[in-house]
Amino acid sequence: MKAVTESHAVSAARPRSPEAEQFLADVLRGLRRPAKELPCKYFYDEAGSRLFEQICELDEYYLTRTELAIMREHADEMAALLGPGCLLVEYGSGSGVKTRLLLDRLERPAAYVPVDVSRESLVRSARQLALRYPGLEVLPVCADFTGDFELPTPGRPAARRVVYFPGSTIGNFSPRAARRLLRGMARLVGPGGAALVGVDLKKDPRVLERAYDDAAGVTAAFNRNVLHVINRALGADFRPEALRHHAFYNASEARIEMHLVSERRQTVRIPSIGLRIELEPAETIWTESSYKFTRASATGMLAEAGLRLEAWHSDRERRFALALAAPRAQAAAARRAA
Ligand code: SAH
Ligand code: AVI
Numbered sequence: 101m102k103a104v105t106e107s108h109a110v111s112a113a114r115p116r117s118p119e120a121e122q123f124l125a126d127v128l129r130g131l132r133r134p135a136k137e138l139p140c141k142y143f144y145d146e147a148g149s150r151l152f153e154q155i156c157e158l159d160e161y162y163l164t165r166t167e168l169a170i171m172r173e174h175a176d177e178m179a180a181l182l183g184p185g186c187l188l189v190e191y192g193s194g195s196g197v198k199t200r201l202l203l204d205r206l207e208r209p210a211a212y213v214p215v216d217v218s219r220e221s222l223v224r225s226a227r228q229l230a231l232r233y234p235g236l237e238v239l240p241v242c243a244d245f246t247g248d249f250e251l252p253t254p255g256r257p258a259a260r261r262v263v264y265f266p267g268s269t270i271g272n273f274s275p276r277a278a279r280r281l282l283r284g285m286a287r288l289v290g291p292g293g294a295a296l297v298g299v300d301l302k303k304d305p306r307v308l309e310r311a312y313d314d315a316a317g318v319t320a321a322f323n324r325n326v327l328h329v330i331n332r333a334l335g336a337d338f339r340p341e342a343l344r345h346h347a348f349y350n351a352s353e354a355r356i357e358m359h360l361v362s363e364r365r366q367t368v369r370i371p372s373i374g375l376r377i378e379l380e381p382a383e384t385i386w387t388e389s390s391y392k393f394t395r396a397s398a399t400g401m402l403a404e405a406g407l408r409l410e411a412w413h414s415d416r417e418r419r420f421a422l423a424l425a426a427p428r429a430q431a432a433a434a435r436r437a438a
Contacts, residue, residue: 120333124373127330131377131385138326140272140358140388141217141244145329149221151322153195160314162307166420167266167298171201174413174422179205181411181424182294185259189213189288191245192269196225202264202296203233211237211254215245246273246281251288261293268300268420271355271391275401278391282405286427294426295407299393301418305349308392312347312356320345323358323387336370346384355391359384398423 116124123142130137144152156164171178184207190199193214203212212229216222219242226240237256243249263285270278285295312319324340331338343360350357362379369376379385393401398421399409407425414421 123333127334128373128375135386136379136384137386138330140326142329143322143326143388144216144218144221145325145332146218146220148322148325148329149194149218151318151325154318155314155322156195156197158311158314158316158318160310161319162311162419163268163300166415166417167268167422168198168201170413170415170420170422171198175201175205178202178296178411178413178422178424179207182206182262182296183259184208185210185256186262187211187213187254187258187260189215189251189261189263191215191263191265191285192267193225194218194221194267196229198266199229199264200232203229203236209236210256210258211239211252213239213241213252215241215243215249217242217244246277246284261289263289263293263295263297265295266298266422268298268390270297270401271300271393272388273391274389275391278401279405282402282407286406289427291427291429294410294424295402297398297402297423297425299398299421299423300390301414301421302354302392302394303419305351308349308356309347312358312390313345317345319347319358323347323360326387327360334370335372336368338368339366342366343379343385349392353389353391354393354397355389357386358388358390359386393421395421403428 126139130139155161179202186206187210193199193216196214203209214222214226222240222242226238230238237254239252239254241249241252273281289295323345324343327338327340327343330336342363344363346359346361347356362381362383364381366379367376368379395412402409402423402425406428408428409423410426411424412421
């Protein structure tokens with residue numbers, strides 16, 4: 101089966117931005133693979149970010165309310181461990197709802213730097229936070245946190261850098277990519293810095309599968325949204341309703357997988373680049389992984405990235421956890437000093 105064909109070279113349209121080039125390259129790479137896939141960061145255009153916010157309100161999606169409850173219970177302790185004057189850098193900040201629980205308790209933070217690829221939700225939440233905390237310098241960065249990005253310099257010098265990475269967004273990365281991302285985070289915070297990372301924990305697969313396949317179909321709409329994003333950005337003619345949302349727990353890999361399954365044989369065209377994509381009946385496009393952890397697996401992942409676990413906060417039912425970690429050399433020095 102020839103899944104992807106190109107009839108001619110790229111047309112002489114107006115030049116694309118570097119982001120649009122990257123998007124095109126990622127989409128082509130994913131759809132050319134024998135097992136088709138798409139990077140999950142492309143879920144989050146404005147509509148996708150709003151759908152994610154709706155997911156967070158669903159009964160089935162226990163992750164957000166559990167993490168919020170852990171924050172409500174332990175944010176005082178976390179803020180005390182992070183200390184005064186820190187520069188808080190949030191990866192994948194989204195709506196910034198959880199951030200407020202931390203900002204309410206942090207002592208005189210030097211500045212808050214939300215980093216997100218979703219420009220609309222970044223601007224919206226940065227504005228809301230700036231209004232809520234008039235004394236706080238808010239310096240939003242619209243960037244892919246897996247790549248290099250310039251960290252803005254706050255007006256006030258920071259006592260230490262802290263990366264806040266809630267939501268179990270780390271679970272959306274393969275173990276290798278997660279290690280690379282955490283290593284980058286360890287470098288960014290440097291000696292004296294810290295990372296506060298949310299991780300969703302392994303549990304009954306039925307609970308996990310319900311969380312990613314809700315009765316109202318919001319997660320299905322979120323999943324299909326990536327096809328709307330591709331249609332709009334590349335002029336493709338995906339018919340999102342002709343692909344079915346499928347989410348299941350892959351126990352051997354400890355991850356939820358989300359796929360879009362072709363309901364029938366269909367051809368998708370991207371005329372601007374002369375591309376045809378053939379989809380067989382029941383052929384899937386893998387759109388997202390969401391890895392689930394144990395305390396041991398999360399600690400191991402952090403250790404492999406040079407981060408040592410300093411504190412672990414979970415809920416009573418052990419559904420979700422927040423890991424506070426510090427670059428290892430620093431953790432060793434703190435132990436020697438103690
Ligand atoms: N932290 C929030 C939102 C989680 S949703 C919460 O816990 O509820 C994941 C967020 O990460 C989205 O806002 C999405 O736009 C952003 N995101 C995903 N991949 C990204 C990447 N590679 N670089 C920057 N932001 C990314
Ligand atoms: C952002 N991320 C941690 C969510 C998750 O649970 O993996 C994205 C999501 N996908 C489906 N529902 C929510």
